Amino acid sequence: MTSRATASSTAPSDAVDVVLIGGGVMSATLGTLLQQLEPTWSIRIVERLDDVALESSNPWNNAGTGHAALCELNYTPEKADGTVDISKAVTINEQFHTSRELWHHLLATGTLADSSFIHRTPHMTFVRGSENVDYLRRRYEALRAHPLFRDLEFSTDRAEISRWAPLLTAARDADEPVAATRSAAGTDVDFGNLTRQMIDGLVSHGAELQLQHEVRSIKRTKDGRWRLRLKDRSWNARPRTSTVTARFVFVGAGGGALPLLQSAGIPEIKGFGGFPISGEFLRTENPEVVAQHHAKVYGKADVGAPPMSVPHLDTRVVNGKSYLMFGPYAGFSPKYLKQGKYLGLITSLRANNITSMLGAGLKNMDLTQYLVGQLAAAPETKFHALQQFMPTAHPKDWEKITAGQRVQVIKRDADGKGVLQFGTEVVTAADGSIAGLLGASPGASTAVSAMVDVLERCFPTDFPQWRSHLATMMPSLDGGPTDTREIDTTASAAGELAAPLPEAVDGVLPASVYEDQADSRL
Template sequence: MSETVDVVLIGGGVMSATLGTLLKELQPDWKIVAFERLGEVAQESSNPWNNAGTGHAALCELNYMPNADDPAKAIGINEQFQLSRQLWASLVERGILDAPSTFINATPHMTFVQGEKDVAYLKRRYETLKDQPLFAGIEYSEDSRVIHKWAPLLMEKRRKGVPFAATRVPSGTDVDFGAVTRQLFDHLVERGLDLRLDSEVRKLRRQKDGTWEVRYRHRVGHTPGSVKARFVFVGAGGWAIKVLQSARIPEIKGYGVFPIGGQFLKTTNPELVAKHRAKVYSQAAVGAPPMSVPHLDARMVDGEGSLLFGPFATFSPKFLKTGSVLDIVQQVRLGNIGSMLKVAVTNLDLVKYLVTELLKTRSRKIDSLREFVPDADGDDWELIQAGQRAQVMKGGKLQFGTEVVASADGSIAGLLGASPGASTAAPIMLDVLQRCFPDSFEAWKPRLQELIPTFGTALNGDAQAATASMSATAEKLGLPA
């Protein structure tokens, strides 16, 4: 007979870790079981080498503000990131997260563009954002000497004649989401969470008493097991759609996902690392998915500095790096095949982009790097494989962002999609709590506001509150105010 627990978390990434942490703070007596199909947590999308570590706050990412005169989406993303910052700051204060430098480091966020059209766009974007409280301190320049001071590698040996411009926000961050995930799970295990590694969830079945039977299999020995849960959260990256489909909830009907992989060029050359202390984003190529915006990033992982450039899109039918080659086919249902075929027909630019990327040789990837670092030496850089991302397909459209899919009764929820993802884990999990536990949420609010002080308010509408909040989290996280 299966044991019954309060909560099952499927997937050992930052989303499950964040939700588990919030639930333990709200209901310390609840029994929580977490399943991870690999031998350690944070080995897929949350692993620091499977993502760029950008604390996505729309400070430099142009795809969050395609219209330079409309800052609404950029402001919304920044508001969400502030909630994550506040949660991390609270967890550091309580000793749940380790010293801030183990997972978050100050790294200015920059945007760099070339050509008259993009320079004009970036200047308009700057004029739109400079008076927004959450973007206070943003700087703009077309002066090569100023940009060289901000990021020397961008300007050394750059040819004259092509207009260029850059913006810079000193308060940007680099985040090791793998470290965040591991530290949160370590704390949860200390508080009684049952973490079951090498355990792959195979099927979910609704029981007559309203609970979910979670059937799983040990990857070593293939012995089966099951547990019943009052609530299930699926935070398994691209694998989430497979689990939600197995649960047969009507809300998943019509959804599909399209997997896109990536590679980065990486260097640990101390001279190069010392010259580039920023994350620099530019415009995406025509037809490229938003997650493929080229960027040159300073990284800090396990105390070692490095630089990443990319991503270069790759294709695999797998939904996870360690997934199955049958993933893309096994998701097909009568309810989503029409939508998926429409996506294929209406996204020929994406297909063309992917084919172009797949045909790129290493030398051509180095040429792409030289658009950012004109005098880059290919011998300094190695190619590494990044994580798999699963873009949401729904209603015949390829969607950008993340989306929570929850059953009508709130007994199960899962997360689909990619960027900004981990950076906005706190607000996404607050949304899960509000949608799935409506009867408890009001009672939980005071505790949630202790952890996330501005939860429920909009910071950007109050310059004084925005400044106070960002200063408070900066102090607790060892970041510049």
């Protein structure tokens, strides 16, 4: 395939069919779909940094969880009557299966070079205390009744939980009530690897990639196209600015999407705001520690914590090397991008969204208190959060890394006031000529469904003709029954079921567990 460096040095055209702003997984996914559907369309990807996938799609800026609602408690809220609502979990699970279907198709056709971006990694939920154990049991019973979650396991037996994840039980107080659920069908996904492979595929089939170029403004032309003004960020650029026009623009710039959509002046973005949240992870590459844990284990969030701050102890595989990662610890920065400007929050304020921003702040005082508490917490206090998951954790094994910047969506509610929304939101112009994605988790895991939504909303005339082609790539789009769709997805995308983990000896799993995981991808 053509290298990204070579592609970015070619002279770009000044008029194209499609411009994708941002070199992350969203732009890569939409560009790949469009290139499959309309191979004659010209596509340009504009990225402000010196390579793609360096912001939220970078593996160390996210948890790498293939979000399928197998372990995340925030997708299964408890109702007032004590029942557990699984509707959101079902939707997210279906959306992740759709992503896996596309990835499988791209692998089968050679668009993706290999499956090194995904590894079979069990997903677990672990809770402590009688009330949480009771809730997890009810959650398990509600999910287990649905065909998509029929492989979910539940246990309060410490010996069983130790076989699943020895680090959770070693040296733990024997009188503390604990429970866990486990799904062997979970995955760890390196979205940076996936993004680079998709963009390499795009470039090799004619797309342009323009690195170190920042979109400074988006304006409508008289003929209905969009003119983008670009600034060359390379140190020796001559000239510094240039323009490109396009029939369709997608803003996949992560936290930078809001100000760019505001620049375009579309009425649909009025009232939207964004609340930035930063964070940190703890990471270890100590092979003796890493070999004892092969799972992504999610716990229960503190009161007021945003969903992205749910604590989890994760297996990560990045560039073929295995790690454990714990976090995230929430923080605050006014930047909308990790490598962005400190004035990001201030410059996004408009007369039409100040009310939304203030209203959301007043409604979420518990979130404010949580963030203040996280910022004020001593390092020892933060490390204790890891020890609640892993009692044997020792500070000498762990290092602190900075997580990616997330921007939570703020929008007007039915009363015209602001509400903080945890999730993603696609914003499109009425004529479909420009669209953007706002928000965070589950984000990358559901990128395919989100981008199919963009296609349907922005290309209503073309979409009916595209649907059959899309269904060959993603059979679940045929709209069959959920259980049939899940079986088809498993057969086409999941491959063989992962082999069960070997027995732990004295609470320790053999290192071969980790070494063999590359053989159970997709």
